[in-house]
Amino acid sequence: SSGETKGIFTPKFEDYQKIYNEIAARLEEKDDYDDGSYGPVLVRLAWHASGTFDKETGTGGSNGATMRFAPEGDHGANAGLVAARDFLEPVKAKYPWITYSDLWILAGVCAIQEMQGPTIPYRPGRSDKDVAACTPDGRLPDASQGNKHLRNIFYRMGFNDQEIVALSGAHALGRCHSTRSGFEGPWTFSPTVVTNEYYKLLLNEKWNWKKWNGPKQLEDKTTKTLMMLPTDMAIVSDKAFKEWAVKYAKDEELFFKDFSNVIVKLFELGVPFAENTEQSKMIFKPTS
Ligand code: DDH
Structure with missing residues (x-):
């Protein structure tokens, strides 16, 4: 029993x-x-x-x-x-x-x-x-930083660049809470469904610095309702990271496969x- x-x-x-x-x-x-x-x-x-x-x-x-x-x-x-x-x-x-x-x-x-x-x-x-x-x-990573910090933190755990990008796709889910991290808002329009939307939005939207008195974060130009952290932007501003973001934006099946493998690890x-x-x-x- x-x-x-x-x-x-x-x-x-x-x-x-x-x-x-x-x-x-x-x-x-x-x-x-x-x-x-x-x-x-x-x-x-x-x-x-x-x-x-x-x-x-x-x-x-x-x-x-x-x-x-x-x-x-x-x-x-x-x-x-x-x-x-x-x-x-x-x-x-x-x-x-x-x-x-x-x-x-x-x-x-x-x-x-x-x-x-x-x-x-x-x-x-x-x-x-x-x-x-x-x-x-x-x-754990500090959202206000960039690509060097991401590599320091995730290499220490034993991950490579591809794995850093695949893990970051988890931000298709959930949101930031001003009462918790200080940041505010969701990354995608479907924060309770696993998708590759995070990469699509990072690559296809225009992101501007949000004008507010909170910590530095970005907002989408079109609706101003979505957000990205400085560390999220590093996924498309860093050349090696971006190659993977492009692959995952194009191919949700590939993202699902790689995300499963890297989350198990x-x-x-x-x-x-x-x-x-x-x-x-x-x-x-x-x-x-
Ligand atoms: Fe994240 N994340 N995360 N994250 N994360 C936040 C929320 C969520 C960073 C910062 C934040 C991963 C990587 C990074 C999830 C999963 C994962 C919040 C907002 C911040 C800030 C917290 C709050 O205010 O409530 C940074 C920085 C990184 C990085 O540098 C890579 C990874 C690897 C994962 C994962 O799961 C594999 C999820 C889910 C949330 C949404 C939580 C919620 O309550 O909603």
Whole structure:
């Protein structure tokens, strides 16, 4: 039987699919949040849990769920992610055998698939660590910077230029909140659906600096309702990055394939999986 915390319980695929279904049901039910979905903020939680990885020291990454603790939870980059963590608390209460670190990544996988994104193969095996494993502030990207900063941050995790561009397409989803990051607005007109619109808009729209007293960000010339961060603009101002942005704008299938591969890599950074689990990744069935 599943859901037991005591005794010998080895969760199987079906047990994880149950949790997937539970998260999907909560996404359906709580559709009064933001643009109508907790999906984007769940993706952001999974990314910020993973993106602290440092390949030199092997520290950080999704193994540990150390954002539960004040030092890391209070890092400026993580502002607002308490909404995603709180959304998952009832799921953790119902299925206490799953670790927070596996749950947060499973929620990211579920959110991407339920928002009509590509299939994201999943492996459990993360364990929760204590406060001592919190990573230092400054490992996640700073939106006010440019291409050099992007390379510093993402090369440290072990990504290349193509992967940086593919990961950035996640900004098809969600929005900036002035109360969280200081920035304001969505990147696309469909912030609760995974698409390649981010690249199309970056390349085809004209972007002007927004005139306001908030942090420097860009707005689209046509509707003035969409936004780009300085780091987003680096994806089309840097020659090597731009080549990939053009490919992904032209070919959504290619983007889906590369996005799936790179997000699996991101979600698994620094996780000490048991041997021979590479071949047995779980493919969850979407609910719709
Ligand atoms: Fe992001 N992101 N992100 N992002 N991100 C924000 C929101 C979301 C940067 C800055 C911001 C990735 C890369 C970068 C998502 C996913 C991903 C916000 C707004 C800022 C600022 C937060 C707020 O105010 O609520 C920067 C800088 C980078 C970079 O330099 C590359 C990546 C790699 C991902 C990913 O998932 C793979 C998502 C989703 C959101 C929307 C959250 C929401 O609540 O909506």
